[in-house]
Amino acid sequence: MSTTAPQKFEFQAEIKQLLDIVIHSLYTEKEIFIRELVSNASDALEKLRHLQLTEKEIYDDKLELEINVTTDDKAKTITLQDFGVGMTRAELIENLGTIAHSGSKAFLKALGEGGQKNTNLIGQFGVGFYSAFMVAKSVKVYSHSWRLNEPGHVWTSDGSGSYEVEPSEGERRGTKIVIELKDDCGDFAEDWKVKEILERYSAFVSFPINLNGKRVNTIQALWLRNKKEIKDEEYTAFYKFQTHAAEEPRLRLHFSADAPLSINALVFVPKENTEKLGFARLEPAVALYCRKVLIDARPKDLLPEWLRFLKGVVDSEDIPLNISRETMQDKALIDKLNKVITKRFIKFLDEEAQNHPEAFNEFYGEFGIFLKEGAALDFAHKDQLVKLLRFESSLTEKGKTTTLADYVSRMPAEQKDIFYLIGPNRAAIESGPYLEAFKARNLEVLFCYESVDEYVMNNVREFDGKKLTAADHADVKLSDLPQPEGALSEDDVKALTKWMQETLGQRVADVKASDRLVDSPVLALNADKFTSPHMRRMMKAMNKDGVDSPLRVNLEINPRHTIIKRLSASHIAEPEKAQLIAEQLLDNALISAGLLEDASAMVARLNKLLETV
Numbered sequence: 337m338s339t340t341a342p343q344k345f346e347f348q349a350e351i352k353q354l355l356d357i358v359i360h361s362l363y364t365e366k367e368i369f370i371r372e373l374v375s376n377a378s379d380a381l382e383k384l385r386h387l388q389l390t391e392k393e394i395y396d397d398k399l400e401l402e403i404n405v406t407t408d409d410k411a412k413t414i415t416l417q418d419f420g421v422g423m424t425r426a427e428l429i430e431n432l433g434t435i436a437h438s439g440s441k442a443f444l445k446a447l448g449e450g451g452q453k454n455t456n457l458i459g460q461f462g463v464g465f466y467s468a469f470m471v472a473k474s475v476k477v478y479s480h481s482w483r484l485n486e487p488g489h490v491w492t493s494d495g496s497g498s499y500e501v502e503p504s505e506g507e508r509r510g511t512k513i514v515i516e517l518k519d520d521c522g523d524f525a526e527d528w529k530v531k532e533i534l535e536r537y538s539a540f541v542s543f544p545i546n547l548n549g550k551r552v553n554t555i556q557a558l559w560l561r562n563k564k565e566i567k568d569e570e571y572t573a574f575y576k577f578q579t580h581a582a583e584e585p586r587l588r589l590h591f592s593a594d595a596p597l598s599i600n601a602l603v604f605v606p607k608e609n610t611e612k613l614g615f616a617r618l619e620p621a622v623a624l625y626c627r628k629v630l631i632d633a634r635p636k637d638l639l640p641e642w643l644r645f646l647k648g649v650v651d652s653e654d655i656p657l658n659i660s661r662e663t664m665q666d667k668a669l670i671d672k673l674n675k676v677i678t679k680r681f682i683k684f685l686d687e688e689a690q691n692h693p694e695a696f697n698e699f700y701g702e703f704g705i706f707l708k709e710g711a712a713l714d715f716a717h718k719d720q721l722v723k724l725l726r727f728e729s730s731l732t733e734k735g736k737t738t739t740l741a742d743y744v745s746r747m748p749a750e751q752k753d754i755f756y757l758i759g760p761n762r763a764a765i766e767s768g769p770y771l772e773a774f775k776a777r778n779l780e781v782l783f784c785y786e787s788v789d790e791y792v793m794n795n796v797r798e799f800d801g802k803k804l805t806a807a808d809h810a811d812v813k814l815s816d817l818p819q820p821e822g823a824l825s826e827d828d829v830k831a832l833t834k835w836m837q838e839t840l841g842q843r844v845a846d847v848k849a850s851d852r853l854v855d856s857p858v859l860a861l862n863a864d865k866f867t868s869p870h871m872r873r874m875m876k877a878m879n880k881d882g883v884d885s886p887l888r889v890n891l892e893i894n895p896r897h898t899i900i901k902r903l904s905a906s907h908i909a910e911p912e913k914a915q916l917i918a919e920q921l922l923d924n925a926l927i928s929a930g931l932l933e934d935a936s937a938m939v940a941r942l943n944k945l946l947e948t949v
């Protein structure tokens with residue numbers, strides 16, 4: 337048969353099935369057809385660039401390697417033209433009439449497994465060239481191969497089961513796809529609409545994209561360039577473009593890997609942690625690209641939750657372009673990417689901590705809470721993350737911090753646990769009664785000021801084989817100190833604690849002499865093993881059930897303290913005043929523990945006590 341007359345072909349059965357679904361699905365994100373066609377155009381240009389290195393004779397060789405998109409809002413058409421490799425007649429038939437590409441095959445396979453009800457699968461795969469039929473009444477593909485002696489052809493179809501191919505005179509090299517839009521898809525013939533879509537999906541495509549004669553993509557895909565050749569200003573400009581930030585980034589990591597996956601990543605830590613400022617929980621903002629084409633701007637599982645503060649781009653050639661923006665089909669692949677990037681980012685933080693401790697500490701002050709979250713919840717990375725945690729301690733200056741490893745290196749041989757205290761700030765912890773027993777025994781205590789710290793410490797549980805232990809926990813056993821002179825006798829202590837127990841009634845579970853107290857008269861330890869003082873405070877604040885029960889504490893008294901000695905001497909002779917003092921001592925202990933829940937009785941009591949002076 338002559339090849340000059342139009343020739344009609346039936347689509348392969350699978351393509352018919354595919355087209356039927358593409359056309360009839362109510363898939364909402366129709367706009368992705370632009371991404372798919374631009375991506376095909378970019379591939380065709382890339383292939384041509386390679387051919388130019390090896391081939392002497394290329395048809396229409398002077399053409400710019402660019403993509404031109406034009407819209408006609410009167411005729412309701414959109415046209416995408418590239419000056420890439422183009423297709424011969426045989427290639428048009430082979431590539432556009434039979435099921436060639438892997439995405440469509442995977443789509444049909446998944447469809448076969450789930451039946452027709454799975455038509456929404458189309459959103460999960462993308463179907464390359466055929467996505468044009470989501471919006472098209474008809475599609476014309478004009479193409480001229482790069483080969484000199486191949487004439488140009490036009491491929492035409494309305495997607496209903498057959499297509500035609502006929503010669504077309506005067507074609508430039510490459511491919512021009514003219515889409516006559518369906519009536520309800522007229523938007524895609526509007527310049528502003530197409531501009532927005534191109535900017536979103538194709539901003540970094542390496543060939544110029546012109547829309548109605550105007551260049552759309554001007555930013556380079558920085559992440560694919562050699563980092564030695566990139567200036568700081570370029571990184572900053574890219575960061576600002578990508579994140580719409582006004583400020584420079586705080587830290588950046590640019591890396592590539594070939595195994596186990598091919599990855600190019602450029603991620604940034606912003607200046608500020610907006611969650612800390614009270615803004616909403618951050619959403620994932622490291623976009624996933626495949627060879628410069630956007631796959632998903634906010635992929636959910638690309639990074640662990642605790643890395644949600646990172647911004648930037650991850651590009652992997654291993655990702656099939658038709659993976660969806662909505663649901664990542666290839667979970668195993670995303671998991672692999674997640675592992676590689678997380679591991680690399682933790683290593684980067686480790687290096688920062690070693691090489692730029694000041695910058696790291698500033699970062700930690702702003703974003704440390706995310707590392708804590710990771711240490712508590714990300715089991716796979718817990719061990720590495722715990723090493724990055726920093727705390728003030730009883731041995732650091734105010735504002736200076738220690739690592740757990742350094743703490744352990746300072747531990748005396750007989751110390752088994754790593755001790756910590758939770759409090760609103762350094763002054764509160766230092767002036768409280770809990771620290772003094774540890775100080776007297778030269779035991780270092782970590783200071784924790786953030787509300788998540790208790791949760792973190794409970795989840796982390798141990799470091800380097802040493803248990804993390806709250807220093808205000810009733811179970812902590814400390815070594816004996818030499819008894820100073822002038823303490824109450826054992827009998828006096830017995831009598832006083834018995835009397836206090838009776839006097840304070842339900843408010844205390846137990847009263848006993850303390851081996852912890854050095855300078856303070858009393859100390860309250862939580863009698864409830866399961867709800868720490870800090871947890872109780874938080875639960876109260878959140879109005880949680882189970883904290884309505886009256887608080888009961890173990891009260892410890894210091895038999896060497898003047899107030900206690902006086903109380904011992906006077907409680908029989910002046911029972912009324914002694915009762916006021918005992919109650920006030922309990923309230924003082926509760927204040928130090930952050931457990932005083934109702935201060936109203938205290939004022940009246942203090943006034944009464946003052947009257948006795």
Ligand SMILES: Nc1ncnc2c1ncn2[C@@H]1O[C@H](COP(=O)(O)OP(=O)(O)OP(=O)(O)O)[C@@H](O)[C@H]1O
Nearest residue numbers: 376377380420422431437439464465466511657658
């Ligand atoms: N603009 C173009 N220039 C040259 N060849 C093209 C062009 N568009 C499509 N093709 C050819 O048609 C084939 C089928 O395209 P289609 O978009 O369906 O799948 P694909 O591009 O191979 O796969 P994927 O979309 O997964 O990358 C391509 O492999 C390519 O050979």
